[in-house]
Amino acid sequence: MLVGALLLGTVGACSPGGKDVTATGRQVHLGADAHAVSLLRAEVRDTLPHDPQAFTQGLEFVGGSLYESTGLVGRSSLRAGQPGKPPTAYAELQAPLFGEGITLSGDKLWQLTWRNGTAIERDPTTLAERRRVSYQGEGWGLCHQRLSGQQQLVMSDGTDRLTFRDPNTFKATGSINVRQDGQPVTGLNELECAPDGFIYSNVYPTDTIVRIDPSTGTVTARIDATGLLTPSERSAAEALNGIAAVPGTNLFLITGKLWPRMFKVSFVAK
Numbered sequence: 001m002l003v004g005a006l007l008l009g010t011v012g013a014c015s016p017g018g019k020d021v022t023a024t025g026r027q028v029h030l031g032a033d034a035h036a037v038s039l040l041r042a043e044v045r046d047t048l049p050h051d052p053q054a055f056t057q058g059l060e061f062v063g064g065s066l067y068e069s070t071g072l073v074g075r076s077s078l079r080a081g082q083p084g085k086p087p088t089a090y091a092e093l094q095a096p097l098f099g100e101g102i103t104l105s106g107d108k109l110w111q112l113t114w115r116n117g118t119a120i121e122r123d124p125t126t127l128a129e130r131r132r133v134s135y136q137g138e139g140w141g142l143c144h145q146r147l148s149g150q151q152q153l154v155m156s157d158g159t160d161r162l163t164f165r166d167p168n169t170f171k172a173t174g175s176i177n178v179r180q181d182g183q184p185v186t187g188l189n190e191l192e193c194a195p196d197g198f199i200y201s202n203v204y205p206t207d208t209i210v211r212i213d214p215s216t217g218t219v220t221a222r223i224d225a226t227g228l229l230t231p232s233e234r235s236a237a238e239a240l241n242g243i244a245a246v247p248g249t250n251l252f253l254i255t256g257k258l259w260p261r262m263f264k265v266s267f268v269a270k
Contacts (some may be wrong), residue, residue: 003175036181038221038270042227044208044266045251045254048084052236054255058101058112058190059244063067066244066253067124069102069111078102078111078127083253093120093125102143103153105167110153112139116209119170125145133170141201145193147214154214156191156200160184161215162199178210185219187212192252198250205239209254211267223267225254233260 050056058069066083070076076099079087093099093113100112115138121130140187141156144167152173153165164174178185178201189204196265198220199212207228211221225240238257244265245252255262 042265052263059242061244141191143191143193156188180219
């Protein structure tokens with residue numbers, strides 16, 4: 001039984017992650033020439049417990065606190081705490097909101113919703129809601145970066161497009177299309193604007209993460225994150241989703257929707 005179809009009550013062809021990819025005609029395309037980019041793999045450095053009921057949509061690791069946004073209508077939440085431990089702050093999203101990506105920008109914690117067209121600004125300490133703003137289209141992933149001296153948010157919508165937004169007003173300021181070997185890379189989902197200057201994106205619904213040059217939209221690396229869960233764990237879980245740079249290191253935390261574990265990994269040559 002499809003989790004998304006069961007809980008959302010939708011009619012039509014839904015993916016297991018609750019996102020109707022076929023209805024929009026968008027299919028994942030990773031490009032034909034795998035040798036045009038660096039081929040990396042996720043090497044596990046540590047394993048942490050993760051709530052197997054968390055339908056993970058976004059991760060952000062800032063100042064010792066790991067923020068996690070979860071989805072599904074009636075089950076969406078935002079939580080904060082130390083990695084691998086119960087959250088110390090928690091906020092629910094009431095139906096019909098479907099929680100999506102999150103990011104921290106100064107004293108603002110932004111949380112997306114999927115098809116509700118609403119971004120929620122929250123207090124990063126208490127997670128209390130401050131205000132809501134509207135946007136067009138779907139909300140998937142979100143991260144915050146400084147590019148060419150400008151602070152900006154980067155948002156994905158499941159296509160090959162990344163939209164830049166003002167971190168204070170949430171208004172769109174521009175966009176880029178992501179390409180590998182000249183071909184669009186669609187299914188861009190959870191985002192991480194990493195300290196190395198690149199944007200890392202989960203490619204839904206695969207076990208691939210792509211590394212993107214934010215100035216051009218060019219994919220510079222593909223990261224293979226297959227085999228992290230045991231076969232029995234994988235059978236009860238859904239798509240890989242959730243990536244957060246570990247502050248002060250070159251490591252990342254990655255997990256997925258309904259995954260029982262979270263992994264601290266480095267990206268090494270495949």
